[in-house]
Amino acid sequence: MAGANSVRLAVLPGDGIGTEVTEATLAVLEPLAQRHGLGITVETLPAGAFHYRETGEAFPESSFRAARAADAILLGAMGWPGIRYADGTEIAPQLDLRFRLGLYAGVRPVRAIPGVPVALADPRARDIDLVLIRESTEGLFHSRGKGLVTEELAEETLRITRATTEKLARFAFRLAERRAAQRGRPGRVTLVDKANVFRAFAFMRGVFDGVAKAFPDIASGHHYVDAMALDLIRRPWDFDVLPTENMFGDILSDLGAGLVGGMGFSPSADIGDAHAVFQPAHGTAPDIAGKGIANPTATLLSAAMMLDWLAARGAGQAYADAATELEAAVDAAFGEGLRTADIGGRDGTAAVARAVADRI
Amino acid sequence: MAGANSVRLAVLPGDGIGTEVTEATLAVLEPLAQRHGLGITVETLPAGAFHYRETGEAFPESSFRAARAADAILLGAMGWPGIRYADGTEIAPQLDLRFRLGLYAGVRPVRAIPGVPVALADPRARDIDLVLIRESTEGLFHSRGKGLVTEELAEETLRITRATTEKLARFAFRLAERRAAQRGRPGRVTLVDKANVFRAFAFMRGVFDGVAKAFPDIASGHHYVDAMALDLIRRPWDFDVLPTENMFGDILSDLGAGLVGGMGFSPSADIGDAHAVFQPAHGTAPDIAGKGIANPTATLLSAAMMLDWLAARGAGQAYADAATELEAAVDAAFGEGLRTADIGGRDGTAAVARAVADRI
Ligand SMILES: CC(C)[C@H](C(=O)O)[C@@H](O)C(=O)O
Numbered sequence: 001m002a003g004a005n006s007v008r009l010a011v012l013p014g015d016g017i018g019t020e021v022t023e024a025t026l027a028v029l030e031p032l033a034q035r036h037g038l039g040i041t042v043e044t045l046p047a048g049a050f051h052y053r054e055t056g057e058a059f060p061e062s063s064f065r066a067a068r069a070a071d072a073i074l075l076g077a078m079g080w081p082g083i084r085y086a087d088g089t090e091i092a093p094q095l096d097l098r099f100r101l102g103l104y105a106g107v108r109p110v111r112a113i114p115g116v117p118v119a120l121a122d123p124r125a126r127d128i129d130l131v132l133i134r135e136s137t138e139g140l141f142h143s144r145g146k147g148l149v150t151e152e153l154a155e156e157t158l159r160i161t162r163a164t165t166e167k168l169a170r171f172a173f174r175l176a177e178r179r180a181a182q183r184g185r186p187g188r189v190t191l192v193d194k195a196n197v198f199r200a201f202a203f204m205r206g207v208f209d210g211v212a213k214a215f216p217d218i219a220s221g222h223h224y225v226d227a228m229a230l231d232l233i234r235r236p237w238d239f240d241v242l243p244t245e246n247m248f249g250d251i252l253s254d255l256g257a258g259l260v261g262g263m264g265f266s267p268s269a270d271i272g273d274a275h276a277v278f279q280p281a282h283g284t285a286p287d288i289a290g291k292g293i294a295n296p297t298a299t300l301l302s303a304a305m306m307l308d309w310l311a312a313r314g315a316g317q318a319y320a321d322a323a324t325e326l327e328a329a330v331d332a333a334f335g336e337g338l339r340t341a342d343i344g345g346r347d348g349t350a351a352v353a354r355a356v357a358d359r360i
Numbered sequence: 361m362a363g364a365n366s367v368r369l370a371v372l373p374g375d376g377i378g379t380e381v382t383e384a385t386l387a388v389l390e391p392l393a394q395r396h397g398l399g400i401t402v403e404t405l406p407a408g409a410f411h412y413r414e415t416g417e418a419f420p421e422s423s424f425r426a427a428r429a430a431d432a433i434l435l436g437a438m439g440w441p442g443i444r445y446a447d448g449t450e451i452a453p454q455l456d457l458r459f460r461l462g463l464y465a466g467v468r469p470v471r472a473i474p475g476v477p478v479a480l481a482d483p484r485a486r487d488i489d490l491v492l493i494r495e496s497t498e499g500l501f502h503s504r505g506k507g508l509v510t511e512e513l514a515e516e517t518l519r520i521t522r523a524t525t526e527k528l529a530r531f532a533f534r535l536a537e538r539r540a541a542q543r544g545r546p547g548r549v550t551l552v553d554k555a556n557v558f559r560a561f562a563f564m565r566g567v568f569d570g571v572a573k574a575f576p577d578i579a580s581g582h583h584y585v586d587a588m589a590l591d592l593i594r595r596p597w598d599f600d601v602l603p604t605e606n607m608f609g610d611i612l613s614d615l616g617a618g619l620v621g622g623m624g625f626s627p628s629a630d631i632g633d634a635h636a637v638f639q640p641a642h643g644t645a646p647d648i649a650g651k652g653i654a655n656p657t658a659t660l661l662s663a664a665m666m667l668d669w670l671a672a673r674g675a676g677q678a679y680a681d682a683a684t685e686l687e688a689a690v691d692a693a694f695g696e697g698l699r700t701a702d703i704g705g706r707d708g709t710a711a712v713a714r715a716v717a718d719r720i
C-alpha cells in the first residue's frame with residue numbers, strides 16, 4: 001500500500017482469535033486503501049500471553065516503542081487462560097497501552113447493525129445508536145497492580161482527577177457535536193456517575209458541568225450508574241454520548257454490546273491526545289481460536305474508527321471516505337444476509353472479510 | 361393482628377411513593393396474617409428526606425432504636441430531589457441501616473413474573489430466576505462519606521474483608537441449597553468479581569473458594585463483572601445465585617430488574633446475622649408520587665421475603681406458608697391480567713393490593 005497521505009500502522013495481533021480477526025481486517029484494508037489511495041504501511045509487533053510464556057515479557061519494550069512511533073495502533077486481543085502474571089492478574093498489554101500512552105477516552109459505540117439480531121423485544125431496539133466513553137487511565141483502574149492486600153482485608157483506590165475529567169468531558173461534547181452534525185439531530189451528553197453516594201463522583205460531576213458550559217448547543221445531563229444499567233435495558237434508543245468512569249464503562253459497554261449482537265459486533269477505540277489504539281471489544285476466545293469461525297466485524301468497525309480518527313488528525317479526506325465506505329460495506333453485508341457463528345450462522349472469518357471486501 | 365408466634369414489625373414508609381407502597385402492602389398483610397394466624401404488630405417510624413427538611417434529622421435515633429428492636433423492618437423508599445445532605449450526597453437512611461445493622465447480604469431476586477412483560481426477545485427470558493446477592497456493608501461503599509477531595513482530584517477506597525466475604529459466601533451457598541431443594545434442580549453459586557485486574561478481587565475470590573469447599577453439592581464458579589453484564593443479556597436463564605461486591609451488585613441488580621419488568625417488580629432484602637430490612641428496589645419516584653398509580657408489587661414481594669425470613673428465624677411454619685401464598689397471589693393476579701401503569705396498564709396501587717388480597 002502506498003499513496004499521498006501515508007500513515008504507519010502498528011498491528012498487535014496478540015493471542016487466540018486476535019490474530020485471526022486482525023488478519024481478516026488487513027485483508028479488507030488492502031483493497032480499501034487501493035481504492036481510496038491511502039498509503040498505509042503495516043508493521044506487525046509481538047505482544048501478549050503467548051509471547052510472555054515464550055520470552056517472559058508480555059509487552060517487549062521494542063514493541064511498545066514501535067507502537068508509540070506509529071500513527072495508529074490496531075490491536076487484536078490479548079490474554080490466555082492459565083498464562084498470568086505472578087500476582088494472578090491477567091496478561092493485558094492493552095491496559096498498559098492505555099496507561100502509558102494516556103488513552104483516556106475509551107470510545108465504545110453501541111449501534112444496531114442492519115440484519116444483526118438485537119436482544120430486546122421492543123422494536124425501537126433497531127434504533128440503538130449511542131456511544132459509551134469509558135475513561136481509561138484512572139478511576140478504579142488507577143489501582144491496578146497497586147492494591148493493598150493483608151491477611152484480613154484488601155483495598156483498592158478509585159481516583160478521579162480534574163485534568164482527566166476535563167479532557168474526557170471535552171472529548172464527549174466534541175463527539176456529540178460531530179454526531180449531531182452527521183445525523184442532523186440535537187446532540188446530548190449524559191455523564192454516568194454515582195454522585196448521590198460518593199464525593200469523588202460529585203467532584204467528577206462538578207468538573208463535567210464546568211466543561212458543559214462551553215458547549216451550549218449540546219444538551220448535558222447526568223445519570224446514576226445503576227439507573228443507567230436499567231435504562232440501557234428499558235430505553236437505550238434515548239441516549240447519545242455517555243462518558244463515565246473506567247470501571248463503570250467496562251461494565252456498561254459489555255451490557256451495551258449484549259444489546260446489539262454481542263462482542264463480535266462491538267468495536268472500540270482508546271484515544272488520547274497524541275495516540276490511539278483500535279481494537280475489538282472482545283477477548284481472545286480460547287474456545288473457538290484457530291477454527292476460522294471468529295467474527296471479525298468488531299475489528300473491521302474498529303478499523304473504520306481508526307480511518308476516521310486518522311482523517312481528523314490530518315491524514316486527509318480520503319481516510320474519512322474510506323471509513324464511511326468500510327462501515328457501509330459491513331452494514332450492507334449483514335443487511336443482505338451474512339451470518340456469523342455467534343449469531344447462529346455459518347459464515348467464518350474469511351467469508352466475512354470477503355463479503356465486506358466485495359462491497360468496496 | 362395477633363396470634364401464636366407474634367412478631368414486631370417496624371415500618372419505615374419514607375418519602376414519595378414509599379408511603380403508598382407500604383400502605384398497600386400492610387393492607388395485604390392484614391388478611392394474610394388473619395388467615396395464617398400470624399401475630400404481627402406494626403410500628404410506623406419516621407425517617408427520610410422530608411423528615412430531614414422538617415427536623416434536620418434524616419433518621420432520628422429513636423426511629424433507629426425502634427427499628428433495631430423490632431423483629432423485622434419493612435421500608436418503603438427514601439430520598440427526594442432537592443433535599444440533600446450538606447456534602448451533596450443523597451438522604452439515604454437505608455444505607456445507614458445496612459451499615460449500622462451489619463446487613464451484609466443484599467438479596468435481590470430477578471424472576472420473571474407470569475404475565476409481566478420481559479425485556480428480552482428470546483423466549484427463554486420467561487425462565488429467568490436468579491438471585492443477586494449484593495454485599496452491602498463494604499466494597500466501594502466502605503468509602504461513602506469518607507472520600508478524599510482536593511482541588512485537583514478525588515479518591516474513594518474500595519475495601520473487601522475476609523470476614524464479610526466469608527459470611528457473604530456462606531449466605532450464598534446456603535441460599536443455593538434452599539433453592540435447589542425447592543426447585544428440585546442442582547444449585548449453583550457464581551461469584552462476580554474483577555479478579556483479572558484487581559488484587560482485592562483476587563483476594564475475594566480466594567476467600568470465596570475456601571468457603572465453597574464446605575458445600576460440595578453446590579456448583580461453584582466465577583465470572584468477571586463485565587462478562588456478567590453481557591451474559592445477563594445473552595443468557596440470564598443460565599444463572600442461579602450471584603454474590604458480588606457492593607457497587608457491582610448495585611449496577612447488576614438494576615440491570616436484572618430491567619429484564620423482568622423494572623423496579624416496580626423487584627423486591628429486595630438486606631440481611632445480616634441479627635437483623636433484616638425488606639424494601640422494594642425502587643426509589644421514591646417524585647414524578648408519580650401522590651397519584652395512586654405506584655406499583656406496590658416489589659414491596660409485596662419484599663414482604664413475602666420477610667415472612668420467609670421470619671419463618672427461618674423461628675417465627676413458625678405459618679410464616680413460611682404465608683410467604684408462599686403471598687408470592688403465589690401476586691403471580692396469579694398478574695398472570696390473570698392485572699396491569700400496572702409501569703407496564704402500560706391502568707391498575708393503580710390500591711387495585712393491585714385488592715387483586716392480591718382477593719387471591720388470599
Ligand atoms: C481484559 C480486561 C482487563 C479489559 C478491561 O477490563 O479493561 C477488558 O475487559 C476491556 O474491556 O478492555
Ligand SMILES: CC(C)[C@H](C(=O)O)[C@@H](O)C(=O)O
Nearest residue numbers: 196197226439450452455610
Ligand atoms: C439510593 C441509593 C443510595 C441506593 C444504593 O446505591 O445503594 C440504591 O441505588 C439501592 O440500590 O438501594
